[in-house]
Amino acid sequence: MDIDQTKIPQATAKRLPLYYRYLKNLSASGKQRVSSAELSEAIKVDSATIRRDFSYFGALGKKGYGYNVHYLLSFFSKTLDQDETTKVALIGVGNLGTAFLHYNFIKNNNTKIELAFDADEEKVNQEIGGVPVYHIDEFTKQIKEKDISVVILTVPVHVAQSIADQMNDTGIRGILNFTPARLTVPDHIRVHHIDLAVELQALVYFMKHYPV
Ligand code: ATP
Numbered sequence: 001m002d003i004d005q006t007k008i009p010q011a012t013a014k015r016l017p018l019y020y021r022y023l024k025n026l027s028a029s030g031k032q033r034v035s036s037a038e039l040s041e042a043i044k045v046d047s048a049t050i051r052r053d054f055s056y057f058g059a060l061g062k063k064g065y066g067y068n069v070h071y072l073l074s075f076f077s078k079t080l081d082q083d084e085t086t087k088v089a090l091i092g093v094g095n096l097g098t099a100f101l102h103y104n105f106i107k108n109n110n111t112k113i114e115l116a117f118d119a120d121e122e123k124v125n126q127e128i129g130g131v132p133v134y135h136i137d138e139f140t141k142q143i144k145e146k147d148i149s150v151v152i153l154t155v156p157v158h159v160a161q162s163i164a165d166q167m168n169d170t171g172i173r174g175i176l177n178f179t180p181a182r183l184t185v186p187d188h189i190r191v192h193h194i195d196l197a198v199e200l201q202a203l204v205y206f207m208k209h210y211p212v
Helices: 010-028 036-043 047-056 069-079 095-102 136-146 157-165 196-209
Strands: 086-091 111-118 126-128 131-135 150-153 174-177 190-193
Touching: 010 036, 010 047, 010 069, 036 047, 086 095, 086 136, 095 111, 095 126, 111 136, 131 136, 150 157
Parallel strands: 086 111, 086 150, 111 131, 150 174, 174 190
Antiparallel strands: 126 131
């Protein structure tokens, strides 16, 4: 299973966690093989795309047999580094941030919010959802000490860039940005942007113009 991961297209890589979660459920229910048609129905990705994606993983489905669930699972767990927990920090303990602190990510995959930051004195020095909240002034120190590599950003849009600017030499390599700000960051930091308002608008647009 020695696969050059740099050859896996980004669009395929983005679907990996989705495949992984579904296959884990299949495996837990005792299923040993699965067809691309079954997978397609369950995760709503068309089966030609699934077959193409899986060919990058060296998984070749057999006609009338499907894919070996165990092979795929061990590939995904290796590729997604599920043996190791990725430590995450959250910045901005407002309504959205608080909801994330209460949401137990570790149930589904190996990421864990270890600590949170806010600028509001009333929110710091307490635990929310079992996660300690520190003042943003302690950001660099705590991030380095706790070996955090990913940050979830749920601050107001006008402070997002200045917070991102503090991440340069901290060991942070990924930002999940929930603010509408388009962040400028150095090359070693990857930003994934989730704008809930835009997603909702897109959904409504598609419902209207591409009815199923
Ligand atoms: P709330 O009702 O608690 O204010 P909200 O999600 O509507 O929630 P926002 O104004 O979006 O609030 O702010 C989100 C959080 O980000 C707040 O808890 C706020 O204190 C915090 N925040 C604001 N500026 C900073 C900053 N510079 N650094 C860290 N946290 C900040």
